[in-house]
């Protein structure tokens with residue numbers, strides 16, 4: 001049987017940032033796809049108002065989060081690593097269904113497994129900037145002419161990038177919610193993002209290290 005230990009994984013700021021971001025993105029997905037015409041919920045005008053207000057809040061939050069990651073050095077947790085990446089992929093594809101232990105040992109200083117690092121890095125470097133830049137261009141469409149952008153940009157292309165990225169974010173959310181349920185218990189990862197404390201497998205090398 002695996003030995004489990006409890007470690008403090010998520011600081012108060014990280015938890016606050018995570019849940020505010022989650023709430024804003026869900027609100028933006030709901031209003032965004034209404035603006036896109038998929039359904040009618042708040043009414044077009046209100047959906048645009050909510051979407052725009054949430055956009056400014058999200059941009060403010062991201063600026064804060066970037067500042068926090070840079071000043072605390074936590075950005076280093078997103079540096080990709082090829083170490084055990086295949087083992088982790090194999091675990092989620094197959095081993096998880098036969099109750100095998102997770103191949104990656106998490107600690108406060110390495111809280112993301114190699115697959116998570118790759119996905120979160122792609123979010124920070126590709127997906128978030130794409131939704132952010134296309135959204136701002138969309139928002140300031142009426143200023144394109146005065147900024148001299150009219151002949152360089154096409155609203156159809158900007159809208160396509162915005163909607164395509166929104167679909168990617170929703171896909172991420174679905175996979176993310178599934179993975180949240182794959183901790184030691186179904187609610188373990190969720191609880192960790194609320195309390196900060198997470199149960200992880202004890203370091204399998206800890207005894208060997210103690211004997212050294």
Ligand code: HEM
Nearest residue numbers: 028029032033035036048055132135136138139159166169
């Ligand atoms: C910084 C972030 C964002 C900004 C500045 C922004 C801004 C905008 C603007 C100005 C519009 C057009 C509203 C109108 O027609 O008047 C729009 C539409 C839309 N937004 Fe966002 N948005 C952002 C983030 C998001 C996110 C996170 C999602 C979903 C996960 C999203 C999904 C959509 C969708 C699906 C549309 C409809 C586009 C269309 O049909 O052409 N947006 N957004």
